Amino acid sequence: MANIRDLDPSASPLDYYGAELRRLREEAGLNQPQLGKILFCTASLVGQIETAKKVPTREFSERVDAALLTGGLFSRLVGLVLRSQLPTWFQAYAEMEAKAGYISTYQSQVVYGLLQTEAYARAVLGVDQPEDRIDKMVAARMERQRVLERDHPPVLCVVLDEAVLRLEIGGREVMRDQLARLLGLLESRWIQVQVLPFSVGEHAGLMGSFTLLRFDDDPDLFYSESYDSGHMTANPQVIRERSVGYARLQATALSREDSAALITRVMEERYGHEPGTAVA
Numbered sequence: 001m002a003n004i005r006d007l008d009p010s011a012s013p014l015d016y017y018g019a020e021l022r023r024l025r026e027e028a029g030l031n032q033p034q035l036g037k038i039l040f041c042t043a044s045l046v047g048q049i050e051t052a053k054k055v056p057t058r059e060f061s062e063r064v065d066a067a068l069l070t071g072g073l074f075s076r077l078v079g080l081v082l083r084s085q086l087p088t089w090f091q092a093y094a095e096m097e098a099k100a101g102y103i104s105t106y107q108s109q110v111v112y113g114l115l116q117t118e119a120y121a122r123a124v125l126g127v128d129q130p131e132d133r134i135d136k137m138v139a140a141r142m143e144r145q146r147v148l149e150r151d152h153p154p155v156l157c158v159v160l161d162e163a164v165l166r167l168e169i170g171g172r173e174v175m176r177d178q179l180a181r182l183l184g185l186l187e188s189r190w191i192q193v194q195v196l197p198f199s200v201g202e203h204a205g206l207m208g209s210f211t212l213l214r215f216d217d218d219p220d221l222f223y224s225e226s227y228d229s230g231h232m233t234a235n236p237q238v239i240r241e242r243s244v245g246y247a248r249l250q251a252t253a254l255s256r257e258d259s260a261a262l263i264t265r266v267m268e269e270r271y272g273h274e275p276g277t278a279v280a
Helices: 013-027 032-039 043-050 058-068 073-083 088-099 118-125 131-149 162-166 172-187 236-252 256-271
Strands: 102-107 155-161 191-196 210-214 221-225 230-233
Touching: 013 043, 013 058, 013 073, 032 043, 032 058, 058 073, 073 088, 073 131, 088 131, 088 210, 088 221, 088 230, 102 236, 118 131, 118 172, 155 162, 155 236, 162 191, 162 256, 172 191, 172 256, 191 236, 191 256, 210 236, 221 236
Parallel strands: 102 155, 155 191
Antiparallel strands: 102 210, 210 221, 221 230
């Protein structure tokens, strides 16, 4: 295991978190096993976080704050640490997403990140990624979702292509839980989910997934991405064209109630629990 003293606390938020954890633990006169016992975790976990080998969770951070009487230091740091685990090219978008008052997105293949279950996110992010990297990316995606838990969350409008419901990601159980989560959002005041059925034929989203962000005091933004890069612009003409395109997608998609009915039908027919109930 690397020596924490060899780490540069300024190298990254994760390194800084680890260095501060060790410094404050030692000031409290505790070794790793003693702190682990207080936190209900292993000494190995404490050591891995202190050496920037593992990303801390928000729960771990809250327990450390309580144990070491830090005044909430680690609870404040963990958000920065988790955001830093996002791909570099995606971080600028994530920062703007967290500030937006209105998010409207069309997704052609997967559920929008803010609405993914942890298991679904793990399956999506796990393609061609090493296991230790997957854990960090999943933790970062779950952290992104905290924006929906704010006292004043953004309005989120999502149009999902029917293909999103039928593309089996992570297996039947993962998909069933994911679709169940979408159905559970029907009670949310600030979230609207609509499905664009196959039967509509050609539509305004054929060029692929995209997202529009709107702010109270800043220009609107348009965002789209390719395999390993993202494109974000405030160009008024692009915003105008994509806003019209999105309005057409919403008008073409099923109503909220009919979308729920289709999600339920796909969930039961394609991902049902009983042997023989799943259909192609």
